[in-house]
Amino acid sequence: MIVGKMRRIINLRSSSVVMMLVLLAAMSCSSDSTAIPEPAPTATQSTVGNEGGALNMLQLPNIADTVERVRPAVVSIVARIVRQDRFGRQSVGFGSGTGVIFDESGLVLTNNHVIEGGVEVTVTQDDGTQVMAEVIGADRLSDLAVLRLPGDYYPALPLRENGALRAGDWVIAIGNALALPGGPTVTVGVVSALGRSIDASPGITLYDLIQTDTSINPGNSGGPLIDLNGNLVGINTAVLRGAGQGGGVALEGIGFAIDIETAQQVAEQLVELGHVRWAWMGVFLADLVPEVAAQVGLPIREGVIIQNTVVDGPSDQAGMEPGDILVNIGGQDTPTVSVLTRLLKQEFNPGQELEVEVFRVVDGDGSREMLTLTLGERPQQ
Numbered sequence: 001m002i003v004g005k006m007r008r009i010i011n012l013r014s015s016s017v018v019m020m021l022v023l024l025a026a027m028s029c030s031s032d033s034t035a036i037p038e039p040a041p042t043a044t045q046s047t048v049g050n051e052g053g054a055l056n057m058l059q060l061p062n063i064a065d066t067v068e069r070v071r072p073a074v075v076s077i078v079a080r081i082v083r084q085d086r087f088g089r090q091s092v093g094f095g096s097g098t099g100v101i102f103d104e105s106g107l108v109l110t111n112n113h114v115i116e117g118g119v120e121v122t123v124t125q126d127d128g129t130q131v132m133a134e135v136i137g138a139d140r141l142s143d144l145a146v147l148r149l150p151g152d153y154y155p156a157l158p159l160r161e162n163g164a165l166r167a168g169d170w171v172i173a174i175g176n177a178l179a180l181p182g183g184p185t186v187t188v189g190v191v192s193a194l195g196r197s198i199d200a201s202p203g204i205t206l207y208d209l210i211q212t213d214t215s216i217n218p219g220n221s222g223g224p225l226i227d228l229n230g231n232l233v234g235i236n237t238a239v240l241r242g243a244g245q246g247g248g249v250a251l252e253g254i255g256f257a258i259d260i261e262t263a264q265q266v267a268e269q270l271v272e273l274g275h276v277r278w279a280w281m282g283v284f285l286a287d288l289v290p291e292v293a294a295q296v297g298l299p300i301r302e303g304v305i306i307q308n309t310v311v312d313g314p315s316d317q318a319g320m321e322p323g324d325i326l327v328n329i330g331g332q333d334t335p336t337v338s339v340l341t342r343l344l345k346q347e348f349n350p351g352q353e354l355e356v357e358v359f360r361v362v363d364g365d366g367s368r369e370m371l372t373l374t375l376g377e378r379p380q381q
Contacts, residue, residue: 061170066230067186072126072155073101074184074224076176077110077133077147079118098175098184098223099123099147100232102267104156106149109267110222111237112138113200115145123149126183137270141278141378142262143200143237146270157224159264162231165210167191173214173236173255175223184223189214189255197338198238198256207341209256210234216255225257235263265346279344279352280378282313285337288325299366300359302335303327318373320358328357329373350377 079095097114101107108123115121121133131149138145169191177185193211200206210225216239225234234257269276283306290301303325309316320326326334330348334340348354356373359366 061228063172063186063188063228066172066226066228067174070157070174070224070226070230071184073157074126074174075099075101075108076124076184077108077114077222078122078124079115080120080122081117082119083117096176096219097221098219098236100222100224100235101149101154101156102159102232104154105152106154107136107267107271108133108147108149109159109235109263110145110147111235112140112143112145114222115147116140121147123147137274137276139266139270139276140201141204142258142266142276143204143206144235144258144263144266144270146267157226157230157232159232159260159267161260161264162227162229162233165191165194165227165233165259167193170228171210171212171214171233172226172228173212173216173220173223173257174226175216175220175236177215177217177219180219185217185220187215192254194259195338196256198240200238205341206237206256206258207338207345208259208262209237210259212255212257214255216257232263233260234258262345275380277350278378279348279350279375280313281315281344281373282310282376283315283320284308285340287336298325298359298361300325300327302333303359304334304337304340306358314374314376318356318371320356320371320373321360324358324360324369326356326358327368330354330356344375348375350375 075098077097077099081093081095082090083093084090095114095118097110099108099110102109115135115138118135121135122130123133124130133147133149136146136148171189171191173187173189174184189212191210192213196209196211197205197207198209210233212225214225216236220236221238223236224232225236227233236255236257238256240254266276286305286307288300288303288305293301306315306320306322306324306326308322309320326340328334329340329343332343332347334343351374353372353374356371358369358371360369
């Protein structure tokens with residue numbers, strides 16, 4: 001009896017072990033959520049950037065390959081500058097910066113302030129070759145200049161529009177920061193904003209700038225700002241550091257670059273004419289502040305205030321008066337000075353005749369006046 005019971009127990013245990021093994025095998029072959037998962041598929045690719053390059057949103061962009069392609073077109077620039085004081089004594093200094101070859105014939109675009117006053121300009125290519133460059137044109141109003149290198153068949157980064165740049169797009173700055181030896185410095189950031197304006201020097205305001213958090217340092221001036229596809233989107237120009245207005249707010253470093261549309265327009269004229277022909281109204285301007293307009297009871301909230309006119313200048317001859325508010329020129333609204341400046345730079349030409357609309361207040365009564373304005377050419381500075 002005892003032997004029979006033991007045999008039955010052993011048979012039951014053996015059957016249980018077999019059943020457990022069968023169940024485990026079935027589970028390993030099943031699609032149950034407790035099974036070991038297969039490697040997850042790669043993340044879906046999203047279209048980002050100016051030209052719609054496909055980038056994995058879960059990965060950082062590949063900067064090194066882009067920089068390697070672009071670097072041969074980036075050059076270091078050193079200008080020997082001779083200054084003379086009011087007593088006739090001369091002093092020699094040096095200015096340094098960066099440039100980008102934009103045509104294989106050896107045309108280089110850089111900032112005007114890098115080479116301004118230079119009597120000798122030395123350009124160092126990415127492979128270490130040094131050549132003397134000729135300044136073929138410069139423009140203080142846009143802070144751009146074009147140099148020519150001897151010979152041809154240079155690696156180049158063309159000046160062309162590459163689609164709509166957007167705030168948040170990745171950008172890369174390449175430049176001769178602080179003139180450090182060992183090649184250019186590469187920094188990465190994003191487009192912070194578009195259409196910015198800054199006072200570059202007394203009497204000169206730069207408009208339609210790209211604002212970026214990419215680190216820009218002395219020596220970066222004139223270097224390329226590129227997108228992830230290696231396209232030129234701007235020319236690095238300025239950086240704000242230190243204390244903000246009033247000295248109360250610390251700035252971490254806000255960089256600015258000249259947009260590619262302005263760079264292309266200026267470069268073409270510098271190559272063709274040696275200077276830039278800017279349409280000119282001959283006026284001193286200020287924005288109409290909506291809050292102030294409301295306080296004084298003006299029926300308009302946007303426009304450009306004519307603070308003063310140049311005697312016998314285009315606006316003076318057209319009949320504009322100090323205090324007039326320009327609201328339209330050539331069929332285009334002018335809500336701000338920045339918009340008007342862009343129109344004069346990009347839409348209109350010297351010698352062009354335009355209908356302008358101004359809002360004028362006489363003896364407390366406001367009215368709209370239509371005038372005919374013939375644009376002049378801005379005097380060279």
